[in-house]
Amino acid sequence: MENAIVFYLSANKKLATDVARKLSLPLGEVELERFKDGEIMARNLSNVKGKDVIIIQSTDCPAQDKIFEILILADSLKNSEAKSITLVVPYFGYSRQDRIARSGEPITAKVVASLFQTADISRLITVDLHTQQIQGFFKCPVINIDTFELFGNYFVKYFEEHNIKQEDVVVVAPDHGSALRARDLGSMFKNASIAFIDKRRPAPNTSEVINVVGDVKGKSCLIVDDIIDTCGTINNAYDALIEKGAKEVFVCASHAVFSNGTLKDEIKHVVVTDSIQKDIKGVKVVSTADLIAKAIANR
Numbered sequence: 001m002e003n004a005i006v007f008y009l010s011a012n013k014k015l016a017t018d019v020a021r022k023l024s025l026p027l028g029e030v031e032l033e034r035f036k037d038g039e040i041m042a043r044n045l046s047n048v049k050g051k052d053v054i055i056i057q058s059t060d061c062p063a064q065d066k067i068f069e070i071l072i073l074a075d076s077l078k079n080s081e082a083k084s085i086t087l088v089v090p091y092f093g094y095s096r097q098d099r100i101a102r103s104g105e106p107i108t109a110k111v112v113a114s115l116f117q118t119a120d121i122s123r124l125i126t127v128d129l130h131t132q133q134i135q136g137f138f139k140c141p142v143i144n145i146d147t148f149e150l151f152g153n154y155f156v157k158y159f160e161e162h163n164i165k166q167e168d169v170v171v172v173a174p175d176h177g178s179a180l181r182a183r184d185l186g187s188m189f190k191n192a193s194i195a196f197i198d199k200r201r202p203a204p205n206t207s208e209v210i211n212v213v214g215d216v217k218g219k220s221c222l223i224v225d226d227i228i229d230t231c232g233t234i235n236n237a238y239d240a241l242i243e244k245g246a247k248e249v250f251v252c253a254s255h256a257v258f259s260n261g262t263l264k265d266e267i268k269h270v271v272v273t274d275s276i277q278k279d280i281k282g283v284k285v286v287s288t289a290d291l292i293a294k295a296i297a298n299r
């Protein structure tokens, strides 16, 4: 890519720097400030005239601020005559409210998509969107990067190093929403099987296991989810799997929100991506920089 420049704001300095390095692109300079009343100012200080600009920013907590930083910087870049804006949102905040589940509820994923459209972005790149249909809320092209190969390759090596046979592995979806994720990840192992957990949410931030579908007795279970937030889904899945006779439990999840709570110490190994810049004790991070760089370059 030529004549392009990569910007980061408050969320993903390390990831943006890694992506820029992989693409041999310069990093843009931004003055990111707060006025006394809390309003955000994001002022472009680089020459972007006629250039393709890439903004990399996840919209994790506080999502509102991070969304606004993007909108404000995009305006500044347009005022500086940028040719196009590619918006990379590795973790797309507000994506879990993607449909009306109970009457009167908003569809926040659509609200955020509409806001990004007002910034006149040319395309959106994201990682493991909560649901694929969120792509339909955008008028511009949306590239949704899948991480199952990243996790699959990681765990193929890990299982080999720890003498765990691939045929003894069961990939577990901790709820209905992760069923396809489990199938994709399962395809990375020889003769591994799949199991599903029937999860209900009686109230926001509370999850309940109804049943485990599939044989996990004596197996090494690898749970795959898109988000770890309060840790309830994974911890409940762990309990249910152990109760059904699982030998051990491993976890991989794309987005390390970790807003509250901790994962059970008994879980053997936990792997997340760097979509959210956060250090969590005992949690291994694998980088999406390569996948994002390829998605940006493949125009």
Ligand code: R5P
Binding pocket: 096, 174, 175, 177, 178, 205, 207, 225, 226, 227, 228, 229, 230, 231, 232, 233, 234
């Ligand atoms: C739910 O639909 C998501 O895929 C995750 O399972 C959920 O967001 C995890 O949240 P928590 O860690 O709070 O249970």
